[in-house]
Amino acid sequence: MSKAVVTVVGQDKPGIIAAVAGNLSKHHINILDVSQTIMQNIFTMSMLVNLETLDEQFNALQDELNQLGAELGVTIHTQREEIFETMSRVSTQDQLF
Amino acid sequence: METKQILETIQMVEEEHLDIRTITMGISLLDTVAGDPKTTAQNIYNKITTYAKDLVSVAEQIEREFGIPITNKRISVTPIALIAGHATPDEMLYYAHAMDDAAKTVGVDFIGGYSALVQKGFANGDLALIKSMPRALTETDLVMSSVNIGSTKAGINLDAIKLMGETVMAIAEKSDTANAKLVIFANAVEDNPFMAGAFHGVSEPDVVINVGVSGPGVVKRAIEKVKGESIQVVAETVKQTAFKITRVGQMVGSLAAQRLGVEFGIVDLSLAPTPARGDSVAEVLEEIGLEQVGAHGTTAALMLLNDAVKKGGVMASQRVGGLSGAFIPVSEDAGMIDAAKAGVLSLAKLEAMTSVCSVGLDMIAIPGDTPATTISAMIADEAAIGVQNNKTTAVRILPTIGKYVGDMVDYGGLLGTAPVMPVVEKSSADFINRGGHIPAPIHSFKN
Numbered sequence: 001m002s003k004a005v006v007t008v009v010g011q012d013k014p015g016i017i018a019a020v021a022g023n024l025s026k027h028h029i030n031i032l033d034v035s036q037t038i039m040q041n042i043f044t045m046s047m048l049v050n051l052e053t054l055d056e057q058f059n060a061l062q063d064e065l066n067q068l069g070a071e072l073g074v075t076i077h078t079q080r081e082e083i084f085e086t087m088s089r090v091s092t093q094d095q096l097f
Numbered sequence: 098m099e100t101k102q103i104l105e106t107i108q109m110v111e112e113e114h115l116d117i118r119t120i121t122m123g124i125s126l127l128d129t130v131a132g133d134p135k136t137t138a139q140n141i142y143n144k145i146t147t148y149a150k151d152l153v154s155v156a157e158q159i160e161r162e163f164g165i166p167i168t169n170k171r172i173s174v175t176p177i178a179l180i181a182g183h184a185t186p187d188e189m190l191y192y193a194h195a196m197d198d199a200a201k202t203v204g205v206d207f208i209g210g211y212s213a214l215v216q217k218g219f220a221n222g223d224l225a226l227i228k229s230m231p232r233a234l235t236e237t238d239l240v241m242s243s244v245n246i247g248s249t250k251a252g253i254n255l256d257a258i259k260l261m262g263e264t265v266m267a268i269a270e271k272s273d274t275a276n277a278k279l280v281i282f283a284n285a286v287e288d289n290p291f292m293a294g295a296f297h298g299v300s301e302p303d304v305v306i307n308v309g310v311s312g313p314g315v316v317k318r319a320i321e322k323v324k325g326e327s328i329q330v331v332a333e334t335v336k337q338t339a340f341k342i343t344r345v346g347q348m349v350g351s352l353a354a355q356r357l358g359v360e361f362g363i364v365d366l367s368l369a370p371t372p373a374r375g376d377s378v379a380e381v382l383e384e385i386g387l388e389q390v391g392a393h394g395t396t397a398a399l400m401l402l403n404d405a406v407k408k409g410g411v412m413a414s415q416r417v418g419g420l421s422g423a424f425i426p427v428s429e430d431a432g433m434i435d436a437a438k439a440g441v442l443s444l445a446k447l448e449a450m451t452s453v454c455s456v457g458l459d460m461i462a463i464p465g466d467t468p469a470t471t472i473s474a475m476i477a478d479e480a481a482i483g484v485q486n487n488k489t490t491a492v493r494i495l496p497t498i499g500k501y502v503g504d505m506v507d508y509g510g511l512l513g514t515a516p517v518m519p520v521v522e523k524s525s526a527d528f529i530n531r532g533g534h535i536p537a538p539i540h541s542f543k544n
Contacts (some may be wrong), residue, residue: 007103035100056161077107079164084103086207086348087341090412 003032003081004058006065008019010074012043020076023068024049027061043074048081110165113314114376115342117349118369119169120156121290122149123297123305123362126175126210137180138195144209145172145199148304148359153204155356157231159349167349168511172200173295174210178222189370190198190236191227197237209241211293214285219296227260231267231299236276243295247283247480249487253535258480263472269465269496273496274508277460281476281492283483286420287344288363294491305362308350309419310341310410311369314376316402324496331385332405339366339409347414365419366410367455370403372431372513378402378423385494390432391442399423400453420489428495428508429460429516438505438516444475457491462496462506462515465498472496474525477535485538 008020017036024031024047033048051058062078069076109115129140144319149172156167159301176501177192183193193211200208211233213223234242242260247253270274280294290307297305305520319338323330323479330399346364354361379390385398403422411417425447429431436442444461457479463472476492483490500517507514 007107009104009462026116044100044104046103057179062161064215077164082348083163083165083345084106086344087106088102092296094247 006047007077009046109315110308110466113318115312115315116166118311119171119290119309120399121171121307123173126180127302134184134191138191141195142199146202149203168359169206169385172205172208173297175214177463178226184225186225186228191239193233193237196240200239204269207239207241208294211242212238212296214245215257216248234278234328235271241278243294245282245285247484249484249541252537253480256532258473258476259529262469265472266469273497276495277512283480284478284489290365302360305363306354308346309365310342310346312372313368313378313381317384336406336409339406340413343410343413363416363418364422366415368423374431375431377432379430389436389441391436392469393447396449399450403454420455428513461492462495462517463520464501465496467496467520470526473529
């Protein structure tokens with residue numbers, strides 16, 4: 001496992017990015033790319049993060065971010081990057097895994 | 098990567114019910130045959146619980162990592178009639194219980210392969226297995242059964258059809274729901290991951306992972322965006338959507354196979370509904386422009402849908418197999434239930450629809466006083482459509498004792514609910530009672 005996408009969707013308020021980034025930093029997870037926008041008053045952010053050092057702890061990170069999402073009143077998805085890549089590309093799986 | 102693309106994927110799962118319907122592990126039982134049924138049954142239990150012990154945990158971890166639900170984890174095995182060639186009907190129960198126990202031990206949802214292939218005639222094991230069905234399907238919980246009674250190459254075994262009509266009634270007398278676990282096929286496929294008809298064909302490898310995808314809700318949402326545009330735009334939209342759905346199946350299947358250390362078999366490119374609103378093939382057909390499924394035009398819309406799903410999916414996966422196409426079970430599809438209740442969708446229309454989609458008369462409740470020969474005749478009609486057109490057809494029909502046209506029957510969970518549908522009351526008995534064998538069609542002689 002190498003990269004994951006963390007998606008945050010919900011009502012905008014101060015501190016969302018800080019809280020999510022802080023949590024990732026605690027786990028020594030490097031953020032590779034961030035894209036954030038407000039779509040119809042809904043805060044939407046996706047982060048590409050590097051999981052190279054976190055292979056074993058994916059589940060723990062996901063649980064923690066789910067909990068953080070509940071505290072912030074937003075929905076946080078943590079998913080491996082491949083699902084987004086795969087859906088719109090023609091390539092054999094050998095190249096992905 | 099674009100945020101829009103990421104959100105689209107998340108929306109497909111959260112709002113449009115995109116899921117991997119099933120990861121099915123096919124396991125060959127050919128090496129479990131021993132001298133007596135009890136030892137063979139033990140060997141079957143041991144082999145299944147060894148190979149499939151990590152199936153559920155691997156699938157659940159993949160669900161987590163990708164955020165995509167894998168609704169069912171299943172096992173299919175070699176048709177038991179081949180393994181139990183010398184068993185009596187009573188001894189067959191050992192095999193059914195071995196399958197059921199093994200499935201419960203490893204925690205899968207269903208196990209398929211309590212099956213017989215009799216398109217050309219009965220061997221001892223075939224007859225014993227069919228005779229054991231009323232007990233096997235009511236005394237076990239997770240065992241699924243199928244019988245292949247015809248093929249384009251072999252023709253149609255009318256004796257088997259007569260026997261299966263009687264068997265369906267015998268099962269109905271013991272249970273309202275057990276017939277949901279029995280499919281009667283023509284041109285059955287050997288790598289089908291979907292239940293109740295999954296079995297592991299004799300030409301398959303020792304162990305294999307097959308995947309069935311689903312996502313009628315995703316297709317419906319995509320078609321909503323091309324309202325009023327010409328029909329080829331609809332076909333193109335379905336194709337592109339099917340591509341995306343199938344890619345997920347291909348990825349999940351190959352990853353699961355890799356983690357389980359077994360070969361990856363096929364992706365079954367199917368649109369399989371559930372009783373949930375928004376996860377309905379009927380609603381897709383209605384979105385194409387029908388006021389309600391069952392209206393004139395339904396067969397044409399279904400033909401387009403079925404074909405476009407295949408065209409989109411073929412490019413998205415390495416190997417395609419199984420049934421591949423749109424499923425039209427009545428009880429498992431909210432839109433079909435509505436149309437059947439309203440009297441818009443008839444058995445005759447459903448039969449026509451099966452000539453252009455991937456399965457057959459599926460999950461249809463009929464009155465409990467329907468004669469067995471009428472059920473046999475329905476099976477014969479479906480088999481004729483399949484055999485003549487080189488496609489798989491199937492019958493999974495649910496006569497319900499004490500219920501009449503208009504009553505509702507509840508099957509629970511993914512099996513849904515169905516209104517009892519009217520059956521033509523004229524007799525087909527003299528036709529079915531002739532017995533014998535309908536010859537293979539002329540175009541099957543290709544050598």
